[in-house]
Amino acid sequence: MADYTLEEKNSFTVLGIGTELTSDYTDFAGITKEKADFWQAVKQDGRLDTLKALATNDYIFAVNEAVNNKMMHYAGVMTEESVPEATRVIQFPKGEYLVVKGEAKTSGELSNMLTGIAFGQALAEAKDVAYVGGPNTTVEMGQRNGSVFGEMWIPVVRK
Template structure:
């Protein structure tokens, strides 16, 4: 099992690009993986992600999954409080407690998938004191190297009743 901790994070805002994910309406589904990779790569290759990089408040790369109006959506972008550029979208993360799952090694997409599978497959059980609270999930590339990634997944949680 990879490292897991719960920590309080301040509210933050991701700006970037979004797409609808097909094949599910939940926040996490295995069929999203290829769709996420394809979308993220397309935004890199067409220059859109590098174009908003100067707006980033830090060195990390971000993606996110959120369910909006019953549709799972995937975002690729940067964390920034700067004005929203034309043709971009924003996703606001509330401040609060997050389960932070961390891992390293291998391709970033595979690392993110492993951590999300861990969270929704074995972590959030009745025995765990926290449960998923329903907000967006952040995928954070810490080392800037998607081929040998150091990553975190931030899942919003609340104490189980």
């Protein structure tokens, strides 16, 4: 049984720098590699630091969203500001979210673990709600005892 909660969240905006994921949506290994390569690039070239300088909190968002029939992945922060490097302003709706919490050794491991639990177990077990699309995100919230901790937020509707 997956450990998850349903939480009401206010609408929020994430400013993101993104990439199109070209692996088939069933190719977990391909998607994981594309995301890891993307995160390495935005950390090395300073784009993530540029975003972090605008953030209203310390959270780092890894957002997945279908845009114009393309599977997109974004590195983002919560902010009302913008920078030329940003590729999308991502609006998350006010409403109910399925939330899965966890911690792992790295940001990538945390994101993969939370995504696996959320989509592989929690959504199937949450009988009263459904994910009907829209952006979903893993949120890196900080570090403790050598691990990264955070949550996955998936907007849901009542069935």
